Amino acid sequence: VNSGNGESTLLHREKDSAWVNLDQTTPRWINKGSQFLWSTERSGFWQLELRSKTGALQNAVTLPSLGYRRLIAVDEKRGRAYVSASQRSTESHVAEVRLESAKQGARWLTKATGNHSLTFSRDHQRYVHTAFPATGGIDYSVQNLEGKKLCTIRSLAEKVPFKPNLEYLAVGNKKQFSSLIVRPWNFEKGRKYPVIVYVYGGPHYRVVSRSPSRYLIQQWLADHGFIVVMIDGRGTPYGGREWERAIKGNLVDHQLEDQTTALKLLGETYSELDMNRVGVYGWSFGGYMTAMMTMRRGDVYKAGIAGAPVADWRDYDTHYTERYLDLPALNEAGYKNSSVMTWADKMTRPLLIIHGTIDDNVYFMHALKMSHTLFRAGKAHSLLPLSGATHGVYDKVGLRRLYERMAQFFEAHLKP
Known part of the structure; x- marks a missing residue:
């Protein structure tokens, strides 16, 4: 939208014969507004893709098999995006992907069975890891990009005295x-x-x-x-x-x-x-x-x-x-x-x-x-x-x- 005269330009149109699901984490403008990240289900499964400022598709960032769910963070300096994804419907994990191509594959930052989320520091060198592991309970820790645990965040919540059967x-x-x-x-x-x-x-x-x-x-x-x-x-x-x-x-x-x-x-x-x-x-x-x-x-x-x-x-x-x-x-x-x-x-x-x-x-x-x-x-x-x-x-x-x-x-x- 032109802030001066209010005129708008169509960058991209997403269609589906049933309905279009909304991913509230995209579009995400990057590189000083020269590109944006967009998510789509056109292949039948969710994918993250990179588009130019005109809306033209540049490349896919994730493969359909990754199981993309939402965009968490973008490190523009290193050309990396961090996404919530999983190949299993009962779990959620976080993966690091390259912006230039989905063919480079993904690096999983979480692997243990369960559901995981990460909150990144501004320089994307550290993150708070919230884990709901298959062993029960909730764990909070601070880690670096190599997965090294820097500290554990202690919870003051009452401990559950049993694990469900x-x-x-x-x-x-x-x-x-x-x-x-x-x-x-x-x-x-x-x-x-x-x-x-x-x-x-x-x-x-x-x-x-x-x-x-x-x-x-x-x-x-x-x-x-x-x-x-x-x-x-x-x-x-x-x-x-x-x-x-x-x-x-x-x-x-x-x-x-x-x-x-x-x-x-x-x-x-x-x-x-x-x-x-x-x-x-x-x-x-x-x-x-x-x-x-x-x-x-x-x-x-x-x-x-x-x-x-x-x-x-x-x-x-x-x-x-x-x-x-x-x-x-x-x-x-x-x-x-x-x-x-x-x-x-x-x-x-x-x-x-x-x-x-x-x-x-x-x-x-x-x-x-x-x-x-x-x-x-x-x-x-x-x-x-x-x-x-x-x-x-x-x-x-x-x-x-x-x-x-x-x-x-x-x-x-x-x-x-």
Whole structure:
């Protein structure tokens, strides 16, 4: 944009037949404005590329196989960029790449299994390394570019006295679903346990991660005599363009199919999973998925807890919704099929709806609308309004009471 007269010049146009994902770390102007870094999914997988100030492509900076996710820092003097990337969907690492060509390959600055992030000094000679290792916990350290640890940053947070009892695996043939099983610490072989599925299922977030510290609540639930299961299906990130955009025009069918298919495969593999006693819970998009799974597949999911659920996508943020469902007038069938209202009269299983009364993301009206529709359909359910809560519960008393209530609900409906 010309700051003098306001005229604009098109430098580059990115297109996609479904939608264009936004990488908020690019464009990144470098070398006194003579070039900029840009990210694209044109190949089917994310890549970082270098363009001239006119927008002309100069070269790719990363290969599709690197698994680029975001740009962290640029050392213009050395001609290096530092990116978050991973070839495994359950992990995140940091790589150093050369600006002049992707063919030079990448140097991984983090290698240990887990999820890692780096914050660089201004001269890019040192960085703070934040690690969520597969061994559990969180580690903070200062290192140089050769990976030598210069010091450890001590955390004053309370130490977690246990590590979750986790098993990671992938299930499926043509489609591979990352999955995670959390067993109780007093697990007994030969015994069948009721199952709780923790679901999200929506765009931009995965529930399966090689960071055990994320699963303390799930371990707490498992220790009440359950086995907790998590599955990432189509529509979730880091699986490539085709995997993520499978949900275009329909925000429920593929996710519902993938969750149920993967769960059944797990049940066939592990005899301790009692497939006749399966519950499900989730928050936000996961709350929406919970409502749909309970209503549409009551043969599989015998009880559900929907936290802060979207009831009807016509009432949610247009920037988010229209990316996936298009305009309501252009996809009436997709909006109808993706609405909880459409399926409310099919519900035959217990459902607990939980929602903060001042939620500024998914408005409380969604819970009221869902409850009203179920009431009009003659479907018994429970509604727990969280007075003064927004899109989550962050005070320790409220959080404790919330999960106590959830454990009580599943004990009442899934245990003999």
